[in-house]
Amino acid sequence: xxxxxxxxxxxxxxxxxxxxxxxxxxxxxxxxxxxxxxxxxxxxxxxxxxxxxxxxxxxxxxxxxxxxxxxxxxxxxxxxxxxxxxxxxxxxxxxxxxxxxxxxxxxxxxxxxxxxxxxxxxxxxxxxxxxxxxxxxxxxxxxxxxxxxxxxxxxxxxxxxxxxxxxxxxxxxxxxxxxxxxxxxxxxxxxxxxxxxxxxxxxxxxxxxxxxxxxxxxxxxxxxxxxxxxxxxxxxxxxxxxxxxxxxxxxxxxxxxxxxxxxxxxxxxxxxxxxxxxxxxxxxxxxxxxxxxxxxxxxxxxxxxxxxxxxxxxxxxxxxxxxxxxxxxxxxxxxxxxxxxxxxxxxxxxxxxxxxxxxxxxxxxxxxxxxxxxxxxxxxxxxxxxxxxxxxxxxxxxxxxxxxxxxxxxxxxxxxxxxxxxxxxxxxxxxxxxxxxxxxxxxxxxxxxxxxxxxxxxxxxxxxxxxxxxxxxxxxxxxxxxxxxxxxxxxxxxxxx
Amino acid sequence: xxxxxxxxxxxxxxxxxxxxxxxxxxxxxxxxxxxxxxxxxxxxxxxxxxxxxxxxxxxxxxxxxxxxxxxxxxxxxxxxxxxxxxxxxxxxxxxxxxxxxxxxxxxxxxxxxxxxxxxxxxxxxxxxxxxxxxxxxxxxxxxxxxxxxxxxxxxxxxxxxxxxxxxxxxxxxxxxxxxxxxxxxxxxxxxxxxxxxxxxxxxxxxxxxxxxxxxxxxxxxxxxxxxxxxxxxxxxxxxxxxxxxxxxxxxxxxxxxxxxxxxxxxxxxxxxxxxxxxxxxxxxxxxxxxxxxxxxxxxxxxxxxxxxxxxxxxxxxxxxxxxxxxxxxxxxxxxxx
Numbered sequence: 001x002x003x004x005x006x007x008x009x010x011x012x013x014x015x016x017x018x019x020x021x022x023x024x025x026x027x028x029x030x031x032x033x034x035x036x037x038x039x040x041x042x043x044x045x046x047x048x049x050x051x052x053x054x055x056x057x058x059x060x061x062x063x064x065x066x067x068x069x070x071x072x073x074x075x076x077x078x079x080x081x082x083x084x085x086x087x088x089x090x091x092x093x094x095x096x097x098x099x100x101x102x103x104x105x106x107x108x109x110x111x112x113x114x115x116x117x118x119x120x121x122x123x124x125x126x127x128x129x130x131x132x133x134x135x136x137x138x139x140x141x142x143x144x145x146x147x148x149x150x151x152x153x154x155x156x157x158x159x160x161x162x163x164x165x166x167x168x169x170x171x172x173x174x175x176x177x178x179x180x181x182x183x184x185x186x187x188x189x190x191x192x193x194x195x196x197x198x199x200x201x202x203x204x205x206x207x208x209x210x211x212x213x214x215x216x217x218x219x220x221x222x223x224x225x226x227x228x229x230x231x232x233x234x235x236x237x238x239x240x241x242x243x244x245x246x247x248x249x250x251x252x253x254x255x256x257x258x259x260x261x262x263x264x265x266x267x268x269x270x271x272x273x274x275x276x277x278x279x280x281x282x283x284x285x286x287x288x289x290x291x292x293x294x295x296x297x298x299x300x301x302x303x304x305x306x307x308x309x310x311x312x313x314x315x316x317x318x319x320x321x322x323x324x325x326x327x328x329x330x331x332x333x334x335x336x337x338x339x340x341x342x343x344x345x346x347x348x349x350x351x352x353x354x355x356x357x358x359x360x361x362x363x364x365x366x367x368x369x370x371x372x373x374x375x376x377x378x379x380x381x382x383x384x385x386x387x388x389x390x391x392x393x394x395x396x397x398x399x400x401x402x403x404x405x406x407x408x409x410x411x412x413x414x415x416x417x418x419x420x421x422x423x424x425x426x427x428x429x430x431x432x433x434x435x436x437x438x439x440x441x442x443x444x445x446x447x448x449x450x451x452x453x454x455x456x457x458x459x460x461x462x463x464x465x466x467x468x469x470x471x472x473x474x475x476x477x478x479x480x481x482x483x484x485x486x487x488x489x490x491x492x493x494x495x496x497x
Numbered sequence: 498x499x500x501x502x503x504x505x506x507x508x509x510x511x512x513x514x515x516x517x518x519x520x521x522x523x524x525x526x527x528x529x530x531x532x533x534x535x536x537x538x539x540x541x542x543x544x545x546x547x548x549x550x551x552x553x554x555x556x557x558x559x560x561x562x563x564x565x566x567x568x569x570x571x572x573x574x575x576x577x578x579x580x581x582x583x584x585x586x587x588x589x590x591x592x593x594x595x596x597x598x599x600x601x602x603x604x605x606x607x608x609x610x611x612x613x614x615x616x617x618x619x620x621x622x623x624x625x626x627x628x629x630x631x632x633x634x635x636x637x638x639x640x641x642x643x644x645x646x647x648x649x650x651x652x653x654x655x656x657x658x659x660x661x662x663x664x665x666x667x668x669x670x671x672x673x674x675x676x677x678x679x680x681x682x683x684x685x686x687x688x689x690x691x692x693x694x695x696x697x698x699x700x701x702x703x704x705x706x707x708x709x710x711x712x713x714x715x716x717x718x719x720x721x722x723x724x725x726x727x728x729x730x731x732x733x734x735x736x737x738x739x740x741x742x743x744x745x746x747x748x749x750x751x752x753x754x755x756x757x758x759x760x761x762x763x764x765x766x767x768x769x770x771x772x773x774x775x776x777x778x779x780x781x782x783x784x785x786x787x788x789x790x791x792x793x794x795x796x797x798x799x800x801x802x803x804x805x806x807x808x809x810x811x812x813x814x815x816x817x818x819x820x821x822x823x824x825x826x827x828x829x830x831x832x833x834x
Contacts, residue, residue: 086707088703088704090701090703090704090707090708091701091704092696092697092700092701092704092705092767093700093701093767094696094699094700094767094768095693095696095697095700099693103693103697103708104708104709106690107690107694107708107709107710108709111690112689112690112691113688113689113690114687114688114689114690114692114693137502267824268824268828269823269824269826269828270824270826270828271826271828272828272829291826291827292826293826293828296824296826305822305824472829473826473827473828473829474826474827474828474829475828475829
């Protein structure tokens, strides 16, 4: 018996020439809540796959509960009580809760026939582990992400789990649901189950984790108790840079007009009575929890949803925005949070992605595209935004997150915009590209574009916006100049509401 | 199942539409609920329903099979011509046709499951291949039906007579095959872990793999099953028609897939039920067969079939869009400052 549930020493994993893990250590004590943090591509998911036996490391040792495994298989990992809750949760949307809870176990025991009673008993047993109440006959697709997560957790607990790995469990759930998840995690801890919590949301990990391991580029850069860290150090370890951004000072140009004015805008189950205005050259931040209506508000201004009551004024004129086409015609651009799904055609060329919103302008009366002017347009933006590409004819998938995001921006900038709404502009974007995007946004604002940034990231808001509004339960509840705030006070505001 | 869930289901709406349409035809013609009309409908439903049950299982697993009419035609043509008069019992004909069909299905399954090629293209390709073999190598043409199958096809479960017109209709033995097939398919899908695997693979392949389901095996199984069923149904069809006509099943795949979709089977996998597939086929059969009772010329039947398909799929597509665009923000009743 060992006091550690898992001990990983000097693990290396290469993919071709890429060192995904370059000799990392990770020690998790029994019953401990451990946080693994790091930027995208630092090796977090690789180590999860090593622990679950999915990848065989090229060097190093893995010890589970004091027993060393030279070649850990997925079955051995499961038998040793390692359970992974993947980010996609691996639930079956088309099956009932009961089936989702019971299927894995029934498959593992090699059953050939379905017995509703046995399914029922297993499901109840699973739910009892975390005192989770849900209708067993409901289809899983009709549940919230948080409930799906609890299903994945209770399902994992059936197999006498001793270490539960949660891969970014809080990305898609609301603040209240995060609290509930933390309660579940603490409860697991009391049962002696260790939890490896993979996340880089500062406030959350500081609240729940007792111990930290931070990776950067496949190497350990920090391992220690939570008390030894503060936010400053945490950021430094994650990025390897001491980043102090000058905040954005908005200087109203003489005669700067109000570009966008929203009056008493409401949409059922979206938001209610939202009013604000935005001047030329301003960068306005909107923060608030997931599910606070901030995305819905942005999408209504852009025309994806149709607001039910209220007015939108552009340049002082009342406009009717019923569809995305209306939004674009009124000079509103929107960069959605899931750019791969909503903002880009991943299987089309980079050039087509950048030029798509401008095709109408670059075609002749018969609708044929003017190839030459489109090429010029694409080349211009690739250069202007320093997008790293080999060939603009390459498939969109060849680009990294940061460069892909720049393409989304280029797509909008090639239109004559008045208002640009960025929703979570740097989620999944590496740090270098992140600051390129910040610089670009500020430059655009200086040239007179009005920008709205919707973000969870307090630091991002403070570094880029001159004003910030907080949304809660579909309403705008606070508005401040960022010069009056610091990270602590804005965090407090966001959490308070 | 409670009432609320029932009315949310596509199957419920299809059933309502069928009932409404039947009543409409009855009111207009007074001829719908007559014994011979009902038997006629059941008779014309028999073959499409069986195909539909097979196709539905492929669709649920996340695949699609466009080659079943070709498989059915080739297996049927092979056993009816090469084994003509060899057996007095119809059973060997069915068994050999099923075996042939299973082998052809295995070709589909292997290509789809192993190389992950899109099943629609694969099965369109093999469909062409199988038809080519039938027409080129076997030199297909009309052929008299072998004795054993002819005897089976001449049998009947019951005969209905219309008291007014004196018209009679026979319910073929194959209707009983259809019922048995429906029951077996229901048991497979709902009462075996293999059936759950079919739903799981269609719902989320990665999750299915992580849960320990055998994804490759499940896909292979489903295409082999579809092939074997096609062989069986092919022989059923020729014995029902009392002749071997190799080309008259070609083109049925689209109507069958459409009937599945009408009945709530998803084209991207994971969703669908036997009841839905049967109701979908019933709706299409009833509409195209009853137009004459409404005084509409039969030449218009394809037009109405088209309208039903587009209308039916539009309803479920719109439902899906609404579901996606639905907002979930809990807006507070009072502004708080």
